[in-house]
Structures are given as C-alpha cells and as structure tokens.
Amino acid sequence: MVLVVVLLGALYALPNLFGQDPSMEISATRDAVVDQTTQSRIEQALQQLGISAKGMEMQQKKLLVRFNSSEDQLKAMDHIAAALGEDYTPALTLAPDLPDWLIGLGAEPMYLGLDLRGGIHVLIDVDMESAITQAAERYSSDIRTLLREEKLRYVRISREGEQVVVKFNTAEKRDQAIELIGNEFRNLNVQDVDQEEAFLVEVSLSPAEKQEVQRFALQQNITTLRNRVNALGISEPSIQQQGVRRIVVQLPGAQDPGKVKEILGATATLEYRLADTEHSVEDAVNGRVPPGASLYYERDGRPVLLKKRVIVTGNQIVDASSGLDQQTGSPAVFVSLDGVGAKRMRRMTNENVGRPMAVVFIENRTTTRMVDGKAVKVKRKVEEVISIATIREPFGRRFQTTGLDTTEEARDLALLLRAGALAAPIEIVEERTIGPSLGQDSIDQGFASVMIGLAMVMVFMAVYYRVFGLVADMALVMNLVLIVAILSMLQATLTLPGIAGIVLTVGMAVDANVLIFQRIREEIANGNSPQASIQAGYEKAFSTIIDANITTLIAAVVLFSFGTGPIKGFAVTLAIGILTSMFTAIIGTRAVINWIYGRKRVQSLAI
C-alpha cells in the first residue's frame, strides 16, 4: 500500500516540476474572431520587439501565447495590446507546461494564490442600509399609487428612515388604509400610531422581506461585478460572496489597481437631457443660471448648460454595448431602453430633431473618510457631461451614442451603463495588489527556504540516527511529495503563508520519527532485542504521536475557519502536512525498516 501511495503521490506531484509558463491569453471582444490571422499578427508584433514566443496554442476561442520569461511577457503585453487593437483583450496568465499524457490523467500543478502569481484582491462591502431605504422608497411610491387608485385620501406619505409613514385625518380612513395595505403587501408590517390630531400608519419591511432585499442586493451586485470584471480581460477571475454583505473579487494577473477600482467601485447612471441653447453659457458660469436649466461641465472642463428636465435615466436602460459606428467607424455605445423610457425618448426626440442632446454621467462613489478619528461614510456624486450629440432623427427603443474618444472608453461606459442602477451602493473596503515580480520572488524564496530547511533537517537526522535517520529522511521527502500531490489534486490555493506551512511541516514532520526512534533507543538500552525494540518503539510512540498531532490539528482547523485567503492557505498546508506526516512517519518508515531489518536476525541497530 505504501508503494501505491508513493507512486500515486509522485504522479500527481509531477506536474509541479514542469513549471508554468508566463503566458498571455488573447480573447476577442464581440465581433472579432481569434484565428490564424491573429496569430500571425502577434508573431509580427513579437518579432518587432525581438522576443520569441515559446509557443502558441489555439484553445476554445482563445489564443494562448507562452513566453520564456515574465519579463518577455510583460514587455510584450503593451505591444500586443497595441498591435491587435481594441477588438482583442490580452490577459496575463500562467499556463502549466505539461506533456499530454499528464493532462490526460487530470493531473495539474498546484493552484497559486494571488500573493504568488500576482494580481489584485478586492473586498467590496454592499451598503445594505441603503438597499433597505431604497426598498422603502419603492414601497412608498407603490403605496401612494394604491391609495390613489382606491381613492383613499391621505394627508401625506413620507419615508422616514426604513419606514414609510402615511398620515390621515380620520381614524376611519386610517383603518381602511391599514387593511388595504395589509392585503396588498403581505411582506410589510403595518402599524397604527395615534398622535394628537393625526392618524398615522407606519409601514416597515418585515424581517423576511429585509433579508430578501439584502440577498437580492448582494446577488445583483455580484452579477454586475461579474459583468464588469469579464470586460477587464482577466483570465481566471473569481467573484465570491463572503458573509452576508461582502463580495471578494480576485483578479489574478491584473496589473492596474487604479483602473480596476475605478470600474469596480463606481455605481453609475446616466441622464439624457436636452441642451439649453437659448441662454448664454457665459452668464451661467458667472452665476446667472437661467431657471429650468443647470450648469454642467464636460470632461475637458468646458461648461454646458442643460435643461433640468430629464428625458431618460439609467434605470430605464435595458442594455448597453460598445462597438463601432457603422457610418463613421468611430467608437460608439449602443443603448436599448425599456418601454417607458422608449416612449419618452421618442416623444422628446420627435420634437427636437437637430438640437443637441447631452448625456450626463453620474457616478456615486462611497468612500470612508476619517473624521475626528472615526470612520465616516461619505457619499459623493460626480456629475459630468460625457457627450453632446445632435439628434439626427427621432429614435425610440434602440439608439447609439457617439463622441467617445476610444473604443476602450466606449467599452468602459457601456459596461457601467449595462450595470444600470445598482440595488445598493458598494464600497471597496480592502485591496491587496501583488505585482508579478513580487509573486515570482516569493515563489523563489519560498522554494529556497523549503529546500534549505529540508537539507538541514535531513543532514541532522542522518547524522543523529544513522540508518534510521536516512529512513526518516526518505519519509520526509515522501511527505513533501504527498503534500504537493494532495494540494495539486484538491486544487487548493497555495499562498506564501502556505509555503511557510510546508516549511514548518518539514521541521515538525520528523517529530514522529524522533519520538519513535527515541523509544527504540530506550528499549535497546533496557536490554531488549533489536526486533522487539523496533516493535515496542513504534507501538509505544503511537498514542503520543496521535495526541500531539490532533492538538496541532485543532489549531489548524481554528486557523482555517477564522482566516482569510493567505492564512487559510497556511492552515490548509499545515493540516495536510500533519496528516501526511503521520502516514509517512509511522507507516512509511515502518515498511522500510521492516524491509531492511525484518528478514534477518539482527545483532544491532544503526540508530
């Protein structure tokens, strides 16, 4: 059995020896296709740079370009991006360089964590309080509609915090309203409150409804983030829920944290408005803004006067995509509206052909600032006119916006538009970015310390316990192979603390052997025969080894349940290391020692 485990372990640990090539994955956006032409374009681009690719492979709709070094990879990145233009997205990645027969076995190298392969980790907090108040806001307008339809007169409807308060002037109307609202909205709690001269109904979300709103807010944000992340061109993005209000986004190979955060962190919406051409912009800049209009600025700082009336808002946008304008070939964003939006748009554009219409881009950023030593959430609204275009013809459900400088800009905008109005504002509460060179350094240093540590322990054991020490050394190497094999099979993430966990395991794994060997020495000292001493040594040390390891396992389990990313990696390797070391140090060494000493009558042991 030991032999089988060793062979299997060696087989599945094998992929890690082949190493991973720094590579680039090229995928096409929308209309373009990845084909032979793309490949030859890349070859040309690389030739100009004087870099030769290690290999190129076509995968499903993607082209994988392997490089000899990560310097080549990084150098080539910008160049290839420029050479291919905006229709393709190159993404940095690591591709295992495996022979086919190993791939056939399903063997893969260990999955490297972000701290080793480089990339960006972002933790996003969804503002659930806002999600609830937004829901309350929606209900308040629904209640208003309901009461109007039922011709039940009320004095006032307002949202106060997470509640909607409706005021009536008679108790009778109030009671009618309570019944009506209660019947119509079963997921709301309705309560009457009497004040002097006023009859109030307080409506609040039931706990179940609150939970539902929060769950939905989280889900919607995850979906939105997924859309945004996909467009960033990252080869293996991961977006996961953490707890009830957080989302973890991991982008291996991502290089530009500024851009990532900009795209992930913003909630954007649009307002289409007519430009005010009747009044002077200069006057407005000097403080005389005409009634019915407001002053905005374009991205380059030019002032624009827009009518206050909003034609269509972001909520009414169903879809937005970027592409090229068929007539001019310039970048454009294609927008589709919902029914209400389309109707309004049709009416307004009908009346205003030939007039300029502007798109106001409104970004809601939530950030935490320190005020008097306390964290305070600040919401900031950034409004900008991103395009002014003349209405050429009346349009309705589908139309396009041009006037964007690059396809990239068009793509970013379309992406934010498609997100539409988010269910709840989000805020980035944690970011960890690791540059690719640091990741590689960490791998090299981690590998070096494992090897040096291993060598030192092996030399010590061999000197101290002679033949038995050599057997323990074999077990130690086998243990290492098994850890790597299990990590590869589970595709558990290997992090820098994870490597530290392996190093620590190397030091501690010999403990079981030390315990056994010390016992054997004791038995021999007590005058027992070599065979009996071996037997007794293993037996007596067994329960001690189990006890000692289980307590360490408890610590590893606690670490795992508490830790985030890298720390989890440490706990995983530590736990796996404990289990494999028990196997190799007890069963593994026993098998070898029996094989060495078992068959013959032994006079003395080399221990």
Place this chain on the structure above:
Amino acid sequence: MQILNKGTYLDLMGKRQLAIYFSSALLLIAIGAIIARGLNLGIDFTGGTLVEVKYPEAIELAVVREALDKDGFSEAVVQHFGTPQEVLVRLAPQEGMESAELSDRAFRAMQGITSEAELRRVEFVGPQVGEELTEKGGLAMLYALIGILIYVGLRFEYRFAVGSVIALIHDVLITVGFFALFHVEFDLPVLAAVLAVIGYSLNDTIVVFDRIRENFRKMRKGETVEIINTSVNQTLSRTLITSGTTLLVLIALFLFGGEIIHGFALALIVGVVIGTYSSIYVASSSVISMGVSRADLMPVKKDDEVVDETP
C-alpha cells in the same frame, strides 16, 4: 550520536522554583511591554494603506519622502524594505482623503521620481475591516484554547488541561510581548504564527504529559515530583531534537523566505524557543502545583480525589 548521555538525569523539577521566577519575570516584561509600548499593529488590524515600490536602482528615502510630501502625503512613513531599491510606504487613514484611492495617488507620486518605478504591492484595509479582523483574531485565539482545553481534559485529566493552557497562555503572552518590546510589526501572518505556536507548544507539552501518565501507571513507587522529573528527562532529548529541527527550518525561512514572511518566521522562532522551555517547566510545574497524584491517572478514576487548588 546523542545529545544527552543515556544515563542523563537532571533534577529539572527541583529547579522549578527558579523557573517560576524566570517565567514570572518574562511575563512581567511581556505584559509591561504590551501595556506600555503597545503592539505595533500592522494595517491588517488598524486599517490603512501600504504601498511597496521597487526602483531600478538604490534610492534615498529622502527623495521618496520629498516626492510624497509634494503630493500632500506628509504623514507617510517611508522605509526601505529588504533591499535599498525597494521602498515601503505606509499611509494612515487620512482625514478627508479617499481611502481607496490613496494608494494610486501615492504610487503616482513615487513614479514621478522615475517612471521605471515598479509597483510591487498595495495593501489597503478599510478601518471597519481591520476592527473586525482584530475581533476575529482574538476570538480565534480563544476558540483554539478552549478546543485544546476540552481535548486535553478528555484525554488526560482536567489539571493537565489547565496546565497545558497555562503553558500556552504563557507562550502566547511572551511571544506577543516580544513583538511589543522590540516594536516589530504585528500583522496577520504574525497572528497566524502565534496560533501555530499554540499548536506547536501544545504538541511538546502533550508528549511530556503522555510520558507522565505512562510513568504514573508504570512506576508504582516514587513521589509525584520524582515521576514527573523522570518523565521530563526521558522526553528531553526528543523535545530538544524536534525543537532543533523546527528551529532549523524556521531559521531557513527567516533568512531566505523573503521580507514579507519575516515577522511570521520570527514569531514562530520566538514561540518555539519559549514553547520548548514551557513544555519542560511551565506545564509540568503547573501540574505539580495543582497536586496531581498517581490516583488521578489510574485507568479507574476516583472521584473523591478531586481537589480544587489554584496554582
């Protein structure tokens, strides 16, 4: 080869009075350092921003400071990290500044010196995340201790559980105290290391306890102290060898594992040294002080033996 001669028998427990003084002194220094100097908590716990940048050539910190100063980062803590080419900048959460954008602005400022500056690492932790982590870290420590208390209590006897937990608290406090005393940064990996120290130190303690239990059952004569002393002696070589091999790999990790893992390796080195000492002295002495006797560890346990004594 042998570290200790076969017949080695040291009167370890006889010196336990001395050990108590020594431990008390260490604990006092540790607690004093934690209270007086406080822990140099990393941004994982305090929240804040950290930017690591590598320049193509060695760079003067003053140049970096000046560049940051110009962009309004006068509060930034600037230091070399590992090599003179690498610079680590810490930014506290700043009044009226947008935390998530801080790192981008700081990097741009540092790139202003030379465009070849390479972004190695950014860590930004929001204040609320840091607070949660501190809380979770404390809880994790508590759960680990409780879990161990229960396991050892079940496998041995409650006084052994208490003894091992006393030893663990002793080790954790001294390790953490070491970080406070020398003002070494205490970050998330260090916390993980401290938890690992709990596991490690216990490992040692259990081995000793195991032998004590065995000897109580085997050696029909002899005083409690004498039996415990014999047990500690019998396991002494093993304790020293295992600690030695662990220290070997940890020193390798400390020297070659890179700057990021430094604190982690250091915490483990301190923890292993202290843990080795405590498994010899602290855990066993506590058990002696609590008055464990042979009857407590006999397969059939007598209930009327339970005496509630505090160490």
